[in-house]
Amino acid sequence: MLQHQSRANASTVSSVVQSSPIVLDNRKAPPPLDADRMRMYPRIGNRQIVGYGLKGKPEYFDLVMFPCPSIRWEADTPETAVLRKKEQGDWKQLSIDEKKRLYRASFRQTFEEFTASSGLWKWTLGWGLIALSALTLAYDGWRRLAYNFDKPNSMSDEKLKQQMQFHIAARQGPMNGLSSKWDYETGTWKK
Numbered sequence: 001m002l003q004h005q006s007r008a009n010a011s012t013v014s015s016v017v018q019s020s021p022i023v024l025d026n027r028k029a030p031p032p033l034d035a036d037r038m039r040m041y042p043r044i045g046n047r048q049i050v051g052y053g054l055k056g057k058p059e060y061f062d063l064v065m066f067p068c069p070s071i072r073w074e075a076d077t078p079e080t081a082v083l084r085k086k087e088q089g090d091w092k093q094l095s096i097d098e099k100k101r102l103y104r105a106s107f108r109q110t111f112e113e114f115t116a117s118s119g120l121w122k123w124t125l126g127w128g129l130i131a132l133s134a135l136t137l138a139y140d141g142w143r144r145l146a147y148n149f150d151k152p153n154s155m156s157d158e159k160l161k162q163q164m165q166f167h168i169a170a171r172q173g174p175m176n177g178l179s180s181k182w183d184y185e186t187g188t189w190k191k
Helices: 002-010 035-044 078-087 096-106 111-115 120-146 157-169
Strands: none
16 A cells, blocks of 8 residues: 555656655655655665666666765664764774774675676686587597598508608608618618
């Protein structure tokens, strides 16, 4: 019924997000909602709207190009509400742990945390190389099965012997090649 009543009122309320922060509490009825807040309520819950945000939508993002999200990371709890009241005073009275707790209530990660490399490139490169080697092996196996060629005629023992005799007769490699190991006077291999 409350949602139906809010929808009826939403047509008369401005669609611009209210400038004052709205904190909803589950124990009591929420304050009247404007159209955007009512539409986004299932997604943002009781989190406080603190700014315009990316494209004017109450969404949370950790982005370097847009460092100030429009809503806080966590909904206010009684202990963070106390810290927020202390925050409005002198910050020197806040301890380091209280400052960190306030920061973590507003933001999910620090700049260092969300800009750090994830190491995903190693996983991607590894699996890419595994896939490439699997494809290469599959292609080679298919090629061997599909094209079962006999050895060329030039690879027979008789032809290889003729090629060796040709190289010896042409005296190829006289210093440290095949001809250097052949004794031309006796016609045999040197010992």
